[in-house]
Amino acid sequence: xxxxxxxxxxxxxxxxxxxxxxxxxxxxxxxxxxxxxxxxxxxxxxxxxxxxxxxxxxxxxxxxxxxxxxxxxxxxxxxxxxxxxxxxxxxxxxxxxxxxxxxxxxxxxxxxxxxxxxxxxxxxxxxxxxxxxxxxxxxxxxxxxxxxxxxxxxxxxxxxxxxxxxxxxxxxxxxxxxxxxxxxxxxxxxxxxxxxxxxxxxxxxxxxxxxxxxxxxxxxxxxxxxxxxxxxxxxxxxxxxxxxxxxxxxxxxxxxxxxxxxxxxxxxxxxxxxxxxxxxxxxxxxxxxxxxxxxxxxxxxxxxxxxxxxxxxxxxxxxxxxxxxxxxxxxxxxxxx
Numbered sequence: 001x002x003x004x005x006x007x008x009x010x011x012x013x014x015x016x017x018x019x020x021x022x023x024x025x026x027x028x029x030x031x032x033x034x035x036x037x038x039x040x041x042x043x044x045x046x047x048x049x050x051x052x053x054x055x056x057x058x059x060x061x062x063x064x065x066x067x068x069x070x071x072x073x074x075x076x077x078x079x080x081x082x083x084x085x086x087x088x089x090x091x092x093x094x095x096x097x098x099x100x101x102x103x104x105x106x107x108x109x110x111x112x113x114x115x116x117x118x119x120x121x122x123x124x125x126x127x128x129x130x131x132x133x134x135x136x137x138x139x140x141x142x143x144x145x146x147x148x149x150x151x152x153x154x155x156x157x158x159x160x161x162x163x164x165x166x167x168x169x170x171x172x173x174x175x176x177x178x179x180x181x182x183x184x185x186x187x188x189x190x191x192x193x194x195x196x197x198x199x200x201x202x203x204x205x206x207x208x209x210x211x212x213x214x215x216x217x218x219x220x221x222x223x224x225x226x227x228x229x230x231x232x233x234x235x236x237x238x239x240x241x242x243x244x245x246x247x248x249x250x251x252x253x254x255x256x257x258x259x260x261x262x263x264x265x266x267x268x269x270x271x272x273x274x275x276x277x278x279x280x281x282x283x284x285x286x287x288x289x290x291x292x293x294x295x296x297x298x299x300x301x302x303x304x305x306x307x308x309x310x311x312x313x314x315x316x317x318x319x320x321x322x323x324x325x326x327x328x329x330x331x332x333x334x335x336x337x
Contacts, residue, residue, distance in 0.1 A: 013060040015067050019052040024077040028070065030085060035073075038085040039066050042092045068095050072103040081107060086310075090123040093307060098125060111153065112160040114208045120156045124308045127153060133300040134268060139261065141246075142270040143290065144304025145319045150270040151244050155204040157268070158240040162222070167240045167266070169221070172201040174244040175228045175253060198225050201244055228253055237262035246271035246286040248278055254285025274326070 019025035029036050029049065036047050036054070043066040045058035054070065056063050069091045077083050091103050106128050111120045122128040127149055133140050134157050142150035158170045202225055205214045217223040228249065243249070243257055246269045261267050271286045278284060293299050306319040 011059060012057065013063050014055060014057045015063055017054045017056070017067060017070060019054075019074055021074075021078055022052050024074055025052045027077040027083050028074045030083065030088075034085050035083055035088045038088045039070065039092065042089050043069070065092060065095055065099075068099065069103075076104060076107060079104075079108070087123070090310070094125060097307065101125065111156045112163070112208060116210075120153070120208070122153070123149070123310050126302065126304050126308045127310075130302040130304075131157065133302050134266070137298055137300040138265070139258070139267045139299045140269070141286075141290065141293075141299070141301045142268065142304065143273060143286070143301065144308060145272050145274065145306060147310060147319075148304035148308040149310050150304060151200060151242070152204050154242045154244075154268040154270060155201065156208060158242060159205075159208050161240050161266070167264070168238040169240075170205075170217075170223045171231075171236060171239050171241045172198070172205070172223070172225045172244070173228050173231055173242070173257075174198060174201065175246075175248045198227070201225055201242070228257060231260050232256055234260055235262040236260045236265050238264045239266075241265060241267045243267065243269045244271075246289075247273050247276045247284050249285035250278065250282055251285045251288050254289050258289070274322075 019028070030038075033049060036049060039045065040047050043058070044062045045056050045066045047066070048055040048057075056066050056070075058066070069088065072095075073083050073088060073091055087107065091107075094101050094103065094106065106122050106125065109121050109128055109131060111122070111131060113119055122131055126144075130140070130142055130150070130153060134154070142154065144150060155170075155172070158167075158172075161167045162170055202214070205223065205225075209217070214223065218225065228243065239262075241261065246254065248271075249257065257269075258267070269286070269289075271284075273284060273287050273290070276284045276287075290301060294301060306323065309319060
């Protein structure tokens with residue numbers, strides 16, 4: 001791979017890249033050059049492709065960012081990593097905030113392989129730090145906005161631990177906090193009423209194991225999905241326990257959950273402290289735990305922010321908008337009609 005750089009007085013520059021491995025280059029470029037279009041839009045550059053070569057033009061910083069991402073993604077493609085436009089966007093975002101980062105160290109950090117042979121790996125630096133923290137600590141808190149992969153990666157780590165026989169069971173739980181709709185008014189028995197609260201956990205489990213395998217493990221008791229209230233009075237040994245939506249725990253519930261952890265067990269607690277749905281202005285158990293447990297060895301806190309969002313690109317913009325609004329004075333209350 002060779003490079004020629006031409007500086008322009010206007011502050012623009014041009015660099016050329018030549019990729020010898022045609023198969024890897026095609027993977028990098030994507031179907032109909034989709035990945036190159038992603039680079040153009042995300043980095044703000046112009047890319048001209050001919051054969052296995054590229055000519056990148058634009059503002060100097062943008063060109064350097066695009067070239068760095070393309071070089072690293074090409075090396076990943078040579079090692080058999082499938083490059084999707086989403087990976088390109090993630091790579092650019094990482095290098096924009098941390099230019100010296102090795103994308104290979106992040107993207108090739110395999111967590112587990114799903115039933116559809118899809119590799120689950122971190123897509124941001126904070127996600128990589130989160131995975132490493134789970135490997136090193138018995139209790140890990142993942143705190144940040146929706147869409148940052150907190151719960152999904154925790155379930156992936158749980159599945160990996162179960163597959164490697166590091167634990168004997170997986171327990172997935174979350175508080176069934178009523179967000180504007182009374183449980184008693186919903187149709188069905190208790191299991192049917194709490195199912196919507198637990199669906200994000202079961203969705204992740206089904207995605208990784210397949211619905212049939214997941215159902216079998218639930219039937220055998222190897223995987224348990226239950227409301228937080230069902231944890232009271234139990235000791236959870238030899239398990240991987242995940243508490244999701246922990247911002248909606250009370251201080252009593254959080255203390256109850258944390259003191260359930262038994263021998264040879266691991267716990268991951270996830271939540272978004274900006275979305276507390278507790279009624280009556282009750283204090284969040286997650287917020288209190290964050291203040292009380294920071295300096296205890298064996299407990300790690302992993303923060304996430306909007307740059308870690310791995311959902312639709314608009315989700316990141318929505319979070320930015322709400323964060324900006326929350327820093328402003330609240331709007332005056334409307335008078336009653």
